[in-house]
Amino acid sequence: MSEEALFDLQGVAKKFVKGKEQITIFEDLNMQIAQGDFLAIMGPSGSGKTTLLNLLGGVDQPTSGEVSFEQKRIDKLSEGKLAEWRANNIGFIFQFYNLMPMLNAYRNVELPLLLTKLSGSERKKRVENALKLVGLADRAKHMPNEMSGGQQQRVAIARAVVSDPKLLLCDEPTGDLDRKTADEILETLQLLNTEFGKTIVMVTHDPSAAKYAKRTLHLDKGEFVTDPSANVA
Amino acid sequence: MSLISQSTAVIVMNVRSLPRRFWMSAAMVFASAVVVAILLAFLAMAKGFETTLQSAGSPDVAFFLRVSSGAELNSSMSNDQVNLLRNAPGIASDENGPLVSPELYVIVDGIKKSSQTKANIPLRGLGQQGIALRESFQLTQGRMFASGTNELIVGQSILNEFEGFELGSEIRSGKNSFTVVGIFTTGGNVFESELWADSRVIQNLYNRGSSYQSLRAKLTSPDNLEQIKAYIENDPRLNQDVQSEQSYFAEQGQGLSYMALFGRVISTIMALGALAGALNTMYTSVSDRSGEIATLRAIGFSHFSAFVGTMAEALVLAVIGGLVGSVAAFIFFDGLSAATLGGSFTQVVFQFELTTDLFIQGATLALIIGFLSGFFPAWRAARVPVIVAFQNGR
Ligand SMILES: Nc1ncnc2c1ncn2[C@@H]1O[C@H](COP(=O)(O)OP(=O)(O)OP(=O)(O)O)[C@@H](O)[C@H]1O
Ligand SMILES: [Mg+2]
Numbered sequence: 001m002s003e004e005a006l007f008d009l010q011g012v013a014k015k016f017v018k019g020k021e022q023i024t025i026f027e028d029l030n031m032q033i034a035q036g037d038f039l040a041i042m043g044p045s046g047s048g049k050t051t052l053l054n055l056l057g058g059v060d061q062p063t064s065g066e067v068s069f070e071q072k073r074i075d076k077l078s079e080g081k082l083a084e085w086r087a088n089n090i091g092f093i094f095q096f097y098n099l100m101p102m103l104n105a106y107r108n109v110e111l112p113l114l115l116t117k118l119s120g121s122e123r124k125k126r127v128e129n130a131l132k133l134v135g136l137a138d139r140a141k142h143m144p145n146e147m148s149g150g151q152q153q154r155v156a157i158a159r160a161v162v163s164d165p166k167l168l169l170c171d172e173p174t175g176d177l178d179r180k181t182a183d184e185i186l187e188t189l190q191l192l193n194t195e196f197g198k199t200i201v202m203v204t205h206d207p208s209a210a211k212y213a214k215r216t217l218h219l220d221k222g223e224f225v226t227d228p229s230a231n232v233a
Numbered sequence: 234m235s236l237i238s239q240s241t242a243v244i245v246m247n248v249r250s251l252p253r254r255f256w257m258s259a260a261m262v263f264a265s266a267v268v269v270a271i272l273l274a275f276l277a278m279a280k281g282f283e284t285t286l287q288s289a290g291s292p293d294v295a296f297f298l299r300v301s302s303g304a305e306l307n308s309s310m311s312n313d314q315v316n317l318l319r320n321a322p323g324i325a326s327d328e329n330g331p332l333v334s335p336e337l338y339v340i341v342d343g344i345k346k347s348s349q350t351k352a353n354i355p356l357r358g359l360g361q362q363g364i365a366l367r368e369s370f371q372l373t374q375g376r377m378f379a380s381g382t383n384e385l386i387v388g389q390s391i392l393n394e395f396e397g398f399e400l401g402s403e404i405r406s407g408k409n410s411f412t413v414v415g416i417f418t419t420g421g422n423v424f425e426s427e428l429w430a431d432s433r434v435i436q437n438l439y440n441r442g443s444s445y446q447s448l449r450a451k452l453t454s455p456d457n458l459e460q461i462k463a464y465i466e467n468d469p470r471l472n473q474d475v476q477s478e479q480s481y482f483a484e485q486g487q488g489l490s491y492m493a494l495f496g497r498v499i500s501t502i503m504a505l506g507a508l509a510g511a512l513n514t515m516y517t518s519v520s521d522r523s524g525e526i527a528t529l530r531a532i533g534f535s536h537f538s539a540f541v542g543t544m545a546e547a548l549v550l551a552v553i554g555g556l557v558g559s560v561a562a563f564i565f566f567d568g569l570s571a572a573t574l575g576g577s578f579t580q581v582v583f584q585f586e587l588t589t590d591l592f593i594q595g596a597t598l599a600l601i602i603g604f605l606s607g608f609f610p611a612w613r614a615a616r617v618p619v620i621v622a623f624q625n626g627r
Contacts, residue, residue: 054619057531059531059619059620059622060619079536080536083530083534084533086531086532086533087532088533092528092532092622098524098528098622100525100529101250102245102249102250103249107242111529111532111534112532114238114239115238115239115532115533116235117235171623
């Protein structure tokens with residue numbers, strides 16, 4: 001799996017210092033993520049799934065090792081450059097949606113576009129398209145607290161894709177949703193992967209959620225353990 | 234470019250989320266309002282007092298007192314001295330001779346309408362030209378006192394603030410009694426806190442012989458004071474200090490300039506208290522919004538926008554407080570009449586005066602509170618780690 005690696009992690013170590021104690025999450029992690037992949041990451045609580053996602057998203061830095069995106073190191077970028085990089089390349093989807101409670105659906109989706117030079121009318125077109133994509137065109141004026149969890153997560157997905165990033169990073173995107181709603185969200189993610197070519201990395205506890213992915217990696221004690229049921233394309 | 238649209242979006246969100254922290258925000262507005270109102274009250278008081286005294290003094294009137302007497306009540310000068318001073322160089326004259334007014338200054342009792350307490354009122358014995366030396370003088374009711382009679386005219390502020398000075402009233406003081414025959418204004422300045430009568434009548438009734446307490450003289454030019462000082466120096470019979478009437482009143486006005494200072498000290502201390510509360514409000518706001526801040530940072534918003542958003546919130550709250558405080562100060566204090574001890578233990582009636590420059594000082598204080606209470610929390614907001622967005626729960 002080397003052709004067109006979007007992400008390349010080489011010898012990544014991540015340690016946290018908690019008081020006098022040092023916690024090692026990863027000792028020597030190596031992985032590649034190809035363009036167009038839909039990768040599910042599973043593993044027990046505390047195994048470092050969120051930490052890995054944060055490293056990929058430039059939200060956290062490795063203690064040592066290299067994180068490259070399109071052959072460029074991101075682990076050494078300044079905070080300001082990282083923010084810019086995230087704005088250009090990444091859409092985040094969170095377990096608890098993380099919508100701005102004071103903004104309606106439209107304004108929430110528009111947020112990433114405020115970082116671009118797009119004109120007002122271009123922004124409007126993009127926001128409307130993104131809301132249409134997640135089936136919420138008629139909810140543009142609704143506030144987050146007027147929507148169900150599933151609807152809020154759809155707004156969050158629209159927000160994640162509105163600026164057309166290559167990569168979607170999702171941390172337990174269905175963790176807070178019932179089965180039926182979860183399936184709808186996962187179908188939407190699958191659509192984004194197959195029809196729109198988004199590369200997706202999704203952390204989940206839910207084996208049936210992982211089934212929507214092209215492949216699944218199991219993380220345990222800071223290492224990927226081979227899983228026979230993985231690689232169902 | 235995008236910094237502006239990012240920051241605008243963050244500011245809009247912060248301001249909209251204010252109701253979520255309604256009471257804390259209201260407390261910050263209130264604290265800043267109180268501090269500004271108190272500052273303005275003191276400044277308005279000092280300003281009003283200063284205006285009342287300063288507008289009374291004219292730069293081209295020379296004012297003579299016995300050496301180091303400080304105020305009229307403690308001064309005295311003989312008729313001979315007055316006659317010598319009358320002929321000093323640089324004094325203007327008209328068809329009646331030099332424009333000078335030798336004056337007496339005694340004290341009568343009055344009852345304040347507001348508190349029903351006794352207070353000292355100055356009764357001034359005016360020379361023939363006394364009126365001519367007060368350009369703002371206007372008789373509003375009745376007529377002038379006639380020379381040689383127990384008649385007096387009453388300043389408008391005395392009429393307003395004290396009992397029994399209406400036109401036609403009889404005023405008793407010790408064994409003497411006077412009739413009020415007129416009411417006058419001098420444009421709101423300190424002379425309106427006085428009663429005026431004929432100087433010779435006062436000499437008589439108060440056993441002053443032919444002596445006076447002060448002398449006013451119209452100068453042909455304000456620059457003539459030096460000449461007059463030299464004239465006094467060269468004549469051993471004279472022992473007077475001379476200065477312009479304006480500078481005399483300016484000195485007297487300093488009596489309340491400590492009010493302005495006191496007001497600044499008090500409001501600074503209170504501002505520190507308000508600041509502590511405001512900091513608490515703003516830190517709460519930042520921790521309340523840390524999830525949102527981190528999410529925005531994950532999306533790619535800058536540190537700067539988080540900083541600006543918090544700063545703007547603090548400034549908005551403090552400025553609203555400043556406005557409320559200014560309006561309250563204006564409603565409660567502007568034009569409020571007060572009487573206080575003036576130069577010679579007499580009452581000076583003056584009005585609190587709120588002017589634009591005082592409002593600017595109030596607004597500045599509000600901005601300082603806003604800036605200081607916003608800066609450190611804004612700094613913290615800018616440093617909220619992006620990981621917070623992923624920490625479960627909100
Ligand atoms: N900032 C931090 N400081 C100290 N320890 C941390 C920090 N972030 C994570 N950890 C620790 O690192 C370990 C891995 O955390 P992580 O959040 O990546 O786990 P996870 O696999 O996402 O677990 P979960 O399934 O519960 O979300 C945990 O033991 C956690 O306590
Ligand atoms: Mg996690």
